[in-house]
Amino acid sequence: MGKRKASVRSKMEPKKKVQKLATTFSCPFCNHADSVDCTIDLKLRIAEVACHVCKESYSTKAHELTEPIDVYSEWIDECEKVNVPLSDDHRDSSHDDNFV
Numbered sequence: 001m002g003k004r005k006a007s008v009r010s011k012m013e014p015k016k017k018v019q020k021l022a023t024t025f026s027c028p029f030c031n032h033a034d035s036v037d038c039t040i041d042l043k044l045r046i047a048e049v050a051c052h053v054c055k056e057s058y059s060t061k062a063h064e065l066t067e068p069i070d071v072y073s074e075w076i077d078e079c080e081k082v083n084v085p086l087s088d089d090h091r092d093s094s095h096d097d098n099f100v
């Protein structure tokens, strides 16, 4: 008699990880959350992140594997480089031009 085979597979869709890559980030300059958008142009091989609040932007080279987060972190890196404050104990002043 009707052996009910467990054909009642509960509709468990294989969890497709909706891997929505984050493409908005918070701005390192104005600190607005999600104000930074990333665009990657693989034709021109340029990736750009820009804050629509304070209009800061940064662009870099892009390739197939470039992800928004990469561009963003690169930007952060750059910012940190640029913002390296004139720390007092930064003895290595190889270029102390008019330090007023």
Ligand SMILES: [Zn+2]
Binding pocket: 027, 028, 029, 030, 031, 032, 035, 051, 052, 053, 054, 055, 056
């Ligand atoms: Zn900003």
